[in-house]
Structure formats: C-alpha cells, structure tokens
Amino acid sequence: MTIIASDLRFFQSERMTDESDGGGRMSGVEIATGNTNGVFDDISDVDRAAGDCSIRKIYATVTSDSADKYLDAGVVVMKPPADPNASVLMFSTGSFYDEHDDLRSKVESSIVRGAMYSGYLWGDHSTGQRAITIWQRVTGELPGAGRRMELVAFDETRKQTNSQTIWLTKITEAVTTRTEGEIEFLVRRVTCELAEALRGEFIGTEPSLFDPGPITLKTRIYETRYNAGAFPVYGVQLLTGVAATGEYSIEVDSLYAPLIPTAFTETAIPDATPGGDSLAIVQSASTAVSYTTTADVVGPNKSLFAGSGVLPGSFSLVVSGASITDLGGVLFAAGVERGTINYSTGACQFNSGCPSYGTTSKTISFTPAAAPLRVEDTASQVVTVENRGFVWVITLLPVPAPNTLRISYRVNNSWYQINDTGNGQLSGADSSYGSATLDFTTGTVVLQTGELPDVDSEIIYAWGTAVNYITMPSGSLSPAIVKGQCANAGIIKGSVVVTWGTNELKDNDPDNLGKLQGTGGHGLIDYIQGKWYVIPDVIPEMGTEFDITYEYGDAKYIQQTITGSLPDTNGNVNFVLTTTPIQEGSIVIEAPVKSQELSSEYFESFSNGTTPPAETNEE
Incomplete structure (x- = not known):
C-alpha cells in the first residue's frame, strides 16, 4: 500500500515539559496540524522580558499499515516564527530514551572551553551566590553582559574538582588602588551578576602586583566559544533576494540564529572617555640601568620586580652564563619561554619550566619606562557588503606606542578584541580571534580577523602615543619649596x-x-x-x-x-x-x-x- 501524506505524523514524547525528566519515549498523543501549543507553551511576560530557552522532544513517524519503506525521510522547519524575538531550531540525538537534562547537555556541549581569561576570581565564592567578583588589569577588556565564561576549580594536587559555565547578566566595574610593600598599582574590580547561582565552592585570590601563575590558582576563569561541530543544528532563514533557477548562491539576512537568549541590559561606565584610556609605555631615562642581586627570585613560579616600568625589548637578566631577554611581553632564554613581563609595572613572572638559580648572582639591565594613563587615539573602518573580508590594512597616525594598540571587531553581534604584546604582534585571548601586525615606523597595521565581521559594523582601532612626553636629562630634581x-x-x-x-x-x-x-x-x-x-x-x-x-x-x-x-x-x-x-x-x-x-x-x-x-x- 502506498504511503500517503496523511501517514506522516508527529507525536509527543512522554513528558512535554522543561523539567529534568521531560522528553523520554514516544507517546501515543499526536501533534495535530494547525493547533497551537502542541509543542511549546505560550510565551509568558516574564520569559519575554528576561528570555528563555525551552527544549521539547517530539517524534516523526510513518503510520501506514504496510511495511513499505519511506526513503530519504527528513524534517524541515518551513517557516520562521512571526515574532522576531522568537526562533526555532532543531537537532537530533538519535535516542528514543534521553530526557531533558540529556538534551540540555547536548546543547551545552556546543559551548566549549576557550583560552584562559585575563582576570582572576577575587576572594572565595560559595554555593548559591548570584554574583562573582573579578580583578584584572586596567588595560584588560571588560566582559560584557550576556557573555558566557567557565569557572574551573582545582584541588591541592592540581586535579579539577568542579566546573560551571556561567552566564553574565549585568556588569559593574571600578578602578581601585592597591599597595604591595611600598608599591602602589591599579586594578579593576568587576562585579558580574549571574543568571544562575553557583553550584559549588570556588576559591579566588587577592590582587597582586604580579599576575598569578595558572598553576597557583585554585580557580581559573576561561573564555568560552561556540563549537559548531559539537552537533548539527537546523533552522530556517528567509531569502532577502530572488533566487533564480541555475544560480549557485542565495542571499539570506544571517547565517546565525539565537540558541540561548541574551537580554539587552545597560551597563554604566562612569568617568570614562569615549575613546577609552591607555597605559602608554614611554621611555623615562636616557640610558639603561644595571644592577646585581643574589635574591632567590628566578626559578619555577617565582617573581621579580625590576624596580620600575621597563621599555619593551630592553630587558636582560644574565645568570650562570644564561641570558633571559624579553620579546612581546614574554621572557625567553635561548629561545625557550621562561615567563612573562608586565612592562608598565616591571613585574616579571617566571613559569614552572624556568630553572632555579637560587642565590647565584644575577645581573639585571633594562631601560626604565613609565606608563602614564592617557586618552586614546581612535580610528575605524566600516564593514560593507562590498569590502567585507578577512584581511584589513590601515595606517595609524600618530604611530601607536608599543603595548597600546587594541583592535575590536564584531561577529554575530559579539565583539572580539586583540592586543599588541609590545613587539608589534597582536593576538587575542584565543587564536580563533585572529591576529595582526603593526609597523612602528610607518604605523601600518595588517589585520586578519578570525571570522567575517558583521556588515554595517566597524573595525575599531584604539591606541596610545608617546608624543606628549619627553625624557628629562639625568640629575637631581629641584628641591620642594x-x-x-x-x-x-x-x-x-x-x-x-x-x-x-x-x-x-x-x-x-x-x-x-x-x-x-x-x-x-x-x-x-x-x-x-x-x-x-x-x-x-x-x-x-x-x-x-x-x-x-x-x-x-x-x-x-x-x-x-x-x-x-x-x-x-x-x-x-x-x-x-x-x-x-x-x-x-x-x-x-x-x-x-x-x-x-x-x-x-x-x-x-x-x-x-x-x-x-x-x-x-x-x-
């Protein structure tokens, strides 16, 4: 007997709810064509204001009495919702028995752990907290509302004990002054409200002059990114142009569709300039300084304070015949990475692979530098349909000072930022963000984005310069009167x-x-x-x-x-x-x-x- 259209039917699962046991096996309740709320509930006022992600499991089956085969079966979303704030996506797990929590885990598997975030959990956080506090350097990128990050906890043996993906719903920040010994430094306190309370204990750390090494942290904060290969998701987009027979391309408004809701919220940024502020590393002495020390400060996970800010490319530490130099904020010995250096503070942090030199005499040389906070210069390039691409070239004048250039671009309404590391090489928190090079002689920047920027968005360049600063001659200062x-x-x-x-x-x-x-x-x-x-x-x-x-x-x-x-x-x-x-x-x-x-x-x-x-x- 031939299979006819009326034999193709949809049936509800055992429990059509968003509870943990929702879903399950196929029931005998048919989803009638043309009826409302056969799959999803009505959108409540609360869900419309705050957003919601609802998961329902349904079954497609052939109900003919014969054993005929239905070849090339498929399910298609033929029409998008009339409400522009609602979207419908489909996926299949291939299982007849999985329930709501299994389906949610499948969706969450598309959000994977990325690079380590350039900020640190401030203090201890307990189960049930609806906000976390982060400290980071003032030059670091501020997280935005709607961002998803992952907290990962470790025990004393460096074994992972707990992790949780968090959704930031509101951000407040303030710059505060901290003191370590006799040295004052600035940090940014960022308070992030969460959509879901913490499900475990996460131990943080106090702000310090030196960035803590990953091995010393009991809680690390990671960026997250979407992994399209985790599982296929299917949706629908209306054509924005006529698609004639024989054409090889079609035009749609976007290749993306919202999967997890993001509410638009206002984040106050007080005492800020439209262009932003930058710590411009400028030379503060006409000659290099050099001194020796026997302090046990060079070794695995140890730190060294140079005594002042350091001009990029001028740092040298000689010990036991080995020479450690800097390149782009990284310390190298014979081409092997041994740590990092913060040029603005002169703080050196050695990694776990650095040899221990104990109290052996060490000779440290560098050109002193200062890091005055100044209003940034800015420039932008508009992304259009005609010029949209991966590679962008621009010449910035005045020429950016080392370690100050930031480039931001938008993909699918999310902003991505890469930064100069001090040697003209720009990179982001993750390699997928793209890269760029800066010529300090001409000011020419060559940018390669990680993805195609959004049409009608702008690629934004922000940087600091040293044109307002001069190096004073050496000698004693006039007395205070x-x-x-x-x-x-x-x-x-x-x-x-x-x-x-x-x-x-x-x-x-x-x-x-x-x-x-x-x-x-x-x-x-x-x-x-x-x-x-x-x-x-x-x-x-x-x-x-x-x-x-x-x-x-x-x-x-x-x-x-x-x-x-x-x-x-x-x-x-x-x-x-x-x-x-x-x-x-x-x-x-x-x-x-x-x-x-x-x-x-x-x-x-x-x-x-x-x-x-x-x-x-x-x-």
Missing part, C-alpha cells in the same frame, strides 16, 4: 619658629639675615613683609601642616617704585634710593621676571641680602 605669608608684617628678629612633624627651624642667624635653621630643612623669613619659605630635607606627606610662631611690631617702611631701568651687559640694574639713612637688613627688592619658556610673569622678593630659590620653570 613650602611658602607662606604671616598674618602680620614687621616681624621681630629672633622670634620666628617654624615646625612640622618633629622638625623645627628658627631664625637664630647671627648675621640677622632671616635665615631659618634647625632640623629637617632650612628656609628664609622676610621680616618686613612677613613672607617666608621652607625647603624640607624630605618631601612631607600630603596634608602635612606647617606652623609658624613669631612676634611682631610696627611695620614702618618706605616704598619706592623704579621704572625704566634696564640691565647692563652683565645683567646688573643700577638705581638710587631717595630716602636715607637706611636700617641694615631692611631692604626688600621686588622685581617682575618673565619666563622665557612659559611667557608668564611672577613677582619674587629678595630680602636681607639673600636670594630665594628660583622656580624650576622660571628664569
């Missing part, structure tokens, strides 16, 4: 006492020139006008108060203004005071001085035969 003005004029000689902390200065100069002498520094007092200044031997802490006590009398003095007097060839100005006699130590000369560099004017006093210290930017 603290200036003040007494509330009264006509200060009595020998009565002045200036104190701050445990330091004290007095005007006990036998020459009566107003010199302030004592412990902690020196200074000068202008008895006539009550002006004073102090130069501390050690720069005081912020908020330090200076106290001055003195006696004063009647300030009777004559003021004379002299104009039109120009310096002679030796720089001297000659003039005559019109009133005599003059009391010794009472002359005050106040003259305008114009800065040759800044073209600004200021007035400084010369009193009692002593010249105050010159301003560092004045002549």
Whole structure:
C-alpha cells in the first residue's frame, strides 16, 4: 500500500515539559496540524522580558499499515516564527530514551572551553551566590553582559574538582588602588551578576602586583566559544533576494540564529572617555640601568620586580652564563619561554619550566619606562557588503606606542578584541580571534580577523602615543619649596619658629639675615613683609601642616617704585634710593621676571641680602 501524506505524523514524547525528566519515549498523543501549543507553551511576560530557552522532544513517524519503506525521510522547519524575538531550531540525538537534562547537555556541549581569561576570581565564592567578583588589569577588556565564561576549580594536587559555565547578566566595574610593600598599582574590580547561582565552592585570590601563575590558582576563569561541530543544528532563514533557477548562491539576512537568549541590559561606565584610556609605555631615562642581586627570585613560579616600568625589548637578566631577554611581553632564554613581563609595572613572572638559580648572582639591565594613563587615539573602518573580508590594512597616525594598540571587531553581534604584546604582534585571548601586525615606523597595521565581521559594523582601532612626553636629562630634581605669608608684617628678629612633624627651624642667624635653621630643612623669613619659605630635607606627606610662631611690631617702611631701568651687559640694574639713612637688613627688592619658556610673569622678593630659590620653570 502506498504511503500517503496523511501517514506522516508527529507525536509527543512522554513528558512535554522543561523539567529534568521531560522528553523520554514516544507517546501515543499526536501533534495535530494547525493547533497551537502542541509543542511549546505560550510565551509568558516574564520569559519575554528576561528570555528563555525551552527544549521539547517530539517524534516523526510513518503510520501506514504496510511495511513499505519511506526513503530519504527528513524534517524541515518551513517557516520562521512571526515574532522576531522568537526562533526555532532543531537537532537530533538519535535516542528514543534521553530526557531533558540529556538534551540540555547536548546543547551545552556546543559551548566549549576557550583560552584562559585575563582576570582572576577575587576572594572565595560559595554555593548559591548570584554574583562573582573579578580583578584584572586596567588595560584588560571588560566582559560584557550576556557573555558566557567557565569557572574551573582545582584541588591541592592540581586535579579539577568542579566546573560551571556561567552566564553574565549585568556588569559593574571600578578602578581601585592597591599597595604591595611600598608599591602602589591599579586594578579593576568587576562585579558580574549571574543568571544562575553557583553550584559549588570556588576559591579566588587577592590582587597582586604580579599576575598569578595558572598553576597557583585554585580557580581559573576561561573564555568560552561556540563549537559548531559539537552537533548539527537546523533552522530556517528567509531569502532577502530572488533566487533564480541555475544560480549557485542565495542571499539570506544571517547565517546565525539565537540558541540561548541574551537580554539587552545597560551597563554604566562612569568617568570614562569615549575613546577609552591607555597605559602608554614611554621611555623615562636616557640610558639603561644595571644592577646585581643574589635574591632567590628566578626559578619555577617565582617573581621579580625590576624596580620600575621597563621599555619593551630592553630587558636582560644574565645568570650562570644564561641570558633571559624579553620579546612581546614574554621572557625567553635561548629561545625557550621562561615567563612573562608586565612592562608598565616591571613585574616579571617566571613559569614552572624556568630553572632555579637560587642565590647565584644575577645581573639585571633594562631601560626604565613609565606608563602614564592617557586618552586614546581612535580610528575605524566600516564593514560593507562590498569590502567585507578577512584581511584589513590601515595606517595609524600618530604611530601607536608599543603595548597600546587594541583592535575590536564584531561577529554575530559579539565583539572580539586583540592586543599588541609590545613587539608589534597582536593576538587575542584565543587564536580563533585572529591576529595582526603593526609597523612602528610607518604605523601600518595588517589585520586578519578570525571570522567575517558583521556588515554595517566597524573595525575599531584604539591606541596610545608617546608624543606628549619627553625624557628629562639625568640629575637631581629641584628641591620642594613650602611658602607662606604671616598674618602680620614687621616681624621681630629672633622670634620666628617654624615646625612640622618633629622638625623645627628658627631664625637664630647671627648675621640677622632671616635665615631659618634647625632640623629637617632650612628656609628664609622676610621680616618686613612677613613672607617666608621652607625647603624640607624630605618631601612631607600630603596634608602635612606647617606652623609658624613669631612676634611682631610696627611695620614702618618706605616704598619706592623704579621704572625704566634696564640691565647692563652683565645683567646688573643700577638705581638710587631717595630716602636715607637706611636700617641694615631692611631692604626688600621686588622685581617682575618673565619666563622665557612659559611667557608668564611672577613677582619674587629678595630680602636681607639673600636670594630665594628660583622656580624650576622660571628664569
């Protein structure tokens, strides 16, 4: 007997629910054509607002009375849902007995573990928590809402004990200052709310100057990525153009369809510039520095602080005939990777394969660098149907400084970012993100994306430059000066006492020139006008108060203004005071001085035969 269309029918499984035991074997309940809710429930207001993924198991069968074979059987989704926010996809496990949890595991198998995330779990997290806290460097990429990551826990023997794929629903972040020893450094605190509570214990770590090695972490955070080869999924897309007979290509709006819902949420980013901020590594000394140490800091999983930021490509550590140098943020010895270096802080982290050199003398050389935080320069390339491709070329001006260039591009509404490692080679958290090269001479960038970027999106370039910074010549800095003005004029000689902390200065100069002498520094007092200044031997802490006590009398003095007097060839100005006699130590000369560099004017006093210290930017 011939198989007819009415013999092809769909039947429900034993339990048409999203409970853990949903699905199962085929039931005798037919799914009638044209009836609603035969497979899925209605979409509730909650599901429409927050999103939902519903899995139903159904059976397709031939119900004819004969044993005829139905060749090339298949099931096709012929029409997409009318609601643009709903989508329908199909897959088959080939099993008559699997239930909802088995089906969910099959779906989740398409989300696989990727590269290790450039952030670390902050503190311990317990079962049932609906949020996690991550710390990362301020230059690291901020995770976005809707992102999926994996937490993996390890025991003391480095055996994996627990893992959970988490879905981030809301992100808040703040930059905070931490201190390790006497060194301050910045970290970004990222709080991530979760769609599902934690199902186990995950032990984190505290922020540190050095990035913790993977082997020392009790919980690692991994990126995730979609693995299309895990199992085939089938759907439907409407044509966006006419497909004529004989053509080899068709046009659809997208090759992608949503499988797991993502709600759009707003994430506040306070105190941020539209272009973002970048730590530009700039040279801070004209020559390299070199020193030796016998500290046990080079070995498996050990760390070393160079003493300051390091200019990329300038680091060298020589020990026992071996030379360890840097390239793109990685430390190599004879071509073998031995660790990493953070150029902005000078923190070196050696890996587990690094030999232990104990207390053997080590010679460390590098060119010092600083990492000022500055607003980034940006550029972009628009992706169109005509220019869409994998390879992109652009010339960036001004030329990016090493370790600052970031490139972001969008695929299927998800952003992917790659970063310069300091040597002009750009890579991402995973090799699938793509790669790029930067020529520091011309500023030319050649980018190869991991996938085709979305049409009507933009490829965004952001970088920092060193054009605003110069290397100052070596030498001692000008001393710190603290200036003040007494509330009264006509200060009595020998009565002045200036104190701050445990330091004290007095005007006990036998020459009566107003010199302030004592412990902690020196200074000068202008008895006539009550002006004073102090130069501390050690720069005081912020908020330090200076106290001055003195006696004063009647300030009777004559003021004379002299104009039109120009310096002679030796720089001297000659003039005559019109009133005599003059009391010794009472002359005050106040003259305008114009800065040759800044073209600004200021007035400084010369009193009692002593010249105050010159301003560092004045002549």
